[in-house]
Amino acid sequence: MSQHRRRDPRVLKIIRNRLHPLHGQYVDSSTIKQFGPSGLLRKFPHRVGTIAANGRRRINRLGGHAPSFSMSQPLEALVNLPLHQVKQPEFYILVVLDCVAGRLTEHDKDCLGFAQMLANRKGQAGAVLAVIFGESKDTDLTLFGIDRLLHITDDAVQGYQPELCCEYLSQIIAQFNPKHIIFPDSIFAGADLGRRIAAKLALSVATSAWKLVEDELTCRASQGLSDIKSPLTDVILLLEQAYEPTSEYRYETLLLDIPKIAMYKSSLQDDGLVEVDPSQIPLAEAGFIIAGGNGITDWPLFHRTAELLGATKGASRVAVDDGFMARDRQVGATGTWVSAQVYIAVGISGAIQHLQGISRCEKVIAINIDDSCDMIKRADLSVIGDSQAILAELNQLCLQTKKVVDDVA
Amino acid sequence: MLPNKLNVTCLVSIGMHPLSRRARRAEQDARAVELGLNLAESSQHQLSVVHAGELTSEAEFALSSYLGMGLDELKVLSIPPQLDITSALTDYVRSIKSNLVIMGQQTEQGDSSAMLPYLLAQALSIPVVRGITEIIDIDNTRQHITLLQALPRGQRRQITGSLPMIICIDMAAKAPRQSAVGKALSGKITPVSVNLTGLDPVAVKPMLTATVRPKRLKLIKAKTAAERFKAATAKATNSGGKLVYDPQQGAQAIYDLLKQEKLL
Numbered sequence: 062m063s064q065h066r067r068r069d070p071r072v073l074k075i076i077r078n079r080l081h082p083l084h085g086q087y088v089d090s091s092t093i094k095q096f097g098p099s100g101l102l103r104k105f106p107h108r109v110g111t112i113a114a115n116g117r118r119r120i121n122r123l124g125g126h127a128p129s130f131s132m133s134q135p136l137e138a139l140v141n142l143p144l145h146q147v148k149q150p151e152f153y154i155l156v157v158l159d160c161v162a163g164r165l166t167e168h169d170k171d172c173l174g175f176a177q178m179l180a181n182r183k184g185q186a187g188a189v190l191a192v193i194f195g196e197s198k199d200t201d202l203t204l205f206g207i208d209r210l211l212h213i214t215d216d217a218v219q220g221y222q223p224e225l226c227c228e229y230l231s232q233i234i235a236q237f238n239p240k241h242i243i244f245p246d247s248i249f250a251g252a253d254l255g256r257r258i259a260a261k262l263a264l265s266v267a268t269s270a271w272k273l274v275e276d277e278l279t280c281r282a283s284q285g286l287s288d289i290k291s292p293l294t295d296v297i298l299l300l301e302q303a304y305e306p307t308s309e310y311r312y313e314t315l316l317l318d319i320p321k322i323a324m325y326k327s328s329l330q331d332d333g334l335v336e337v338d339p340s341q342i343p344l345a346e347a348g349f350i351i352a353g354g355n356g357i358t359d360w361p362l363f364h365r366t367a368e369l370l371g372a373t374k375g376a377s378r379v380a381v382d383d384g385f386m387a388r389d390r391q392v393g394a395t396g397t398w399v400s401a402q403v404y405i406a407v408g409i410s411g412a413i414q415h416l417q418g419i420s421r422c423e424k425v426i427a428i429n430i431d432d433s434c435d436m437i438k439r440a441d442l443s444v445i446g447d448s449q450a451i452l453a454e455l456n457q458l459c460l461q462t463k464k465v466v467d468d469v470a
Numbered sequence: 471m472l473p474n475k476l477n478v479t480c481l482v483s484i485g486m487h488p489l490s491r492r493a494r495r496a497e498q499d500a501r502a503v504e505l506g507l508n509l510a511e512s513s514q515h516q517l518s519v520v521h522a523g524e525l526t527s528e529a530e531f532a533l534s535s536y537l538g539m540g541l542d543e544l545k546v547l548s549i550p551p552q553l554d555i556t557s558a559l560t561d562y563v564r565s566i567k568s569n570l571v572i573m574g575q576q577t578e579q580g581d582s583s584a585m586l587p588y589l590l591a592q593a594l595s596i597p598v599v600r601g602i603t604e605i606i607d608i609d610n611t612r613q614h615i616t617l618l619q620a621l622p623r624g625q626r627r628q629i630t631g632s633l634p635m636i637i638c639i640d641m642a643a644k645a646p647r648q649s650a651v652g653k654a655l656s657g658k659i660t661p662v663s664v665n666l667t668g669l670d671p672v673a674v675k676p677m678l679t680a681t682v683r684p685k686r687l688k689l690i691k692a693k694t695a696a697e698r699f700k701a702a703t704a705k706a707t708n709s710g711g712k713l714v715y716d717p718q719q720g721a722q723a724i725y726d727l728l729k730q731e732k733l734l
Contacts, residue, residue: 113703221627224597248622253600260588268583271683283579284488287677302686328597332628335618342624349733370734403731424731426724432713441711442727444720454721
């Protein structure tokens with residue numbers, strides 16, 4: 062028998078013809094070694110590797126030695142961070158957190174990062190003492206740089222109680238004598254509370270601080286048009302994104318005892334939130350928006366649904382151009398950039414300008430007839446179908462619940 | 471003065487146009503004056519408008535635009551910039567026995583620290599509130615005031631407090647009326663004598679042109695090549711949300727999501 066490998070013209074023909082019913086038998090996968098007519102091992106460069114998430118071919122030549130990841134697992138979870146401990150703090154850095162709706166804001170985390178830097182620079186070993194007023198919903202606070210925590214859950218500090226919070230803070234300051242007191246300079250609570258405590262205890266204060274070089278703070282002034290330099294002060298009100306949040310350690314987050322305060326009568330009384338007409342809220346500020354586009358044929362139904370849900374109304378450019386909505390209601394890069402908590406897009410396919418405009422929205426709900434449009438790719442929940450039918454269903458659902466509530470009442 | 475009439479004081483500063491940097495009426499202070507004027511017109515409360523600072527020609531131009539809103543008189547405590555105005559203002563507000571002090575939250579020029587209302591309130595031992603858009607009600611007999619405070623996301627909170635009080639006006643308050651040149655010419659700026667020797671000196675910090683703040687970059691702290699590779703190739707895990715094809719189920723899903731977000 063000949064030493065030469067013989068070519069089988071029939072098999073080669075099948076291999077060449079991808080549409081041949083037996084093609085799969087001969088060209089199965091990269092694991093089968095195939096030899097060419099001259100006896101050389103055939104390589105199939107187009108079949109090597111896999112297509113990565115970005116659509117490009119990735120070739121892994123490590124064989125079975127590469128570490129395996131599952132794509133859904135976040136990178137941080139893989140890293141077990143070392144624990145940062147401060148047994149005997151040389152001094153304290155006090156951080157008063159906003160904790161909006163029980164969760165640390167990005168601004169809070171930045172302030173904690175800044176405080177950790179102040180506590181540990183120049184070889185010092187200070188501890189970051191954080192204060193949270195009201196409930197906290199964060200399950201794991203150890204990642205954000207809190208060495209010691211004072212969690213004041215007194216019922217009296219719920220709502221707007223700046224004077225009581227000040228009373229607590231002055232007690233804490235007297236007890237721990239912190240080197241610096243850091244507040245987020247935010248509309249939520251920090252800006253008000255920080256200035257109050259600085260005025261009350263006659264402490265030196267730097268507002269709108271955003272940079273620290275050695276011992277010199279840089280603060281924004283006169284509508285953000287100027288900078289002023291200031292030495293490190295007792296109270297520092299920090300702007301957003303002034304410093305990176307912590308990422309290299311876990312922290313102890315030891316709960317400390319809350320100081321007792323004597324009977325205190327506040328001169329301000331919080332009467333609670335007032336119902337606001339959603340149509341009066343500026344689109345950029347609104348927390349709940351329902352926007353209509355080209356897919357809507359029954360505009361009165363859209364308006365009724367918006368009013369029932371209590372949502373602020375928005376529109377895509379097409380709806381505005383066609384005269385169904387006013388120009389100031391237009392959402393998108395050419396209209397208003399919105400930052401709603403929930404954004405419902407009804408009959409909007411999602412032009413890139415519109416998607417840019419809603420990039421800061423948290424939850425997006427799409428109602429659309431076309432399940433391949435760009436808005437569906439962005440949305441957290443998509444309902445496919447005629448928008449009129451879906452809006453009508455939603456309308457009915459709201460009315461039913463309202464009726465039940467009214468009957469019970 | 472009648473006993474049930476309030477003595478309302480508006481504190482105004484000199485603003486700065488953000489582009490031309492010319493002196494103008496400050497936006498927030500103008501809103502404060504608007505609120506004061508409304509109080510004076512509707513309930514005949516007595517309104518006085520006060521400015522503390524050096525009276526230069528530029529300042530006079532800016533102050534006249536407050537007069538143009540329909541004020542007869544604007545009082546000026548003439549204090550050079552090297553001296554602290556807080557104690558002078560405290561003494562003045564105390565001397566005229568003001569029940570309600572209305573001012574903007576933050577100045578448009580200078581160091582804009584927004585500390586003045588708090589320092590004044592501390593010196594006068596009266597409460598202060600920030601971010602006010604409206605006065606809902608004033609109860610003269612019980613010395614109570616009900617206010618509306620602006621919150622993020624267009625929400626409003628109602629606050630009750632006791633007079634006397636300092637309130638700082640938010641930009642969300644009613645827009646100020648136009649300033650008329652004729653009225654500005656007929657109103658007058660009255661200097662008030664201040665004892666300058668008793669005032670604390672204040673360090674005037676040099677104003678530097680604001681430098682651009684660096685944009686935050688996405689930090690990738692990968693230690694091995696495999697981690698870097700993963701960080702570079704991994705996409706945000708928003709691989710499309712839930713898809714519902716039935717209108718009834720879809721409406722229910724939307725309803726449930728809104729309930730979960732506490733919007734219904």
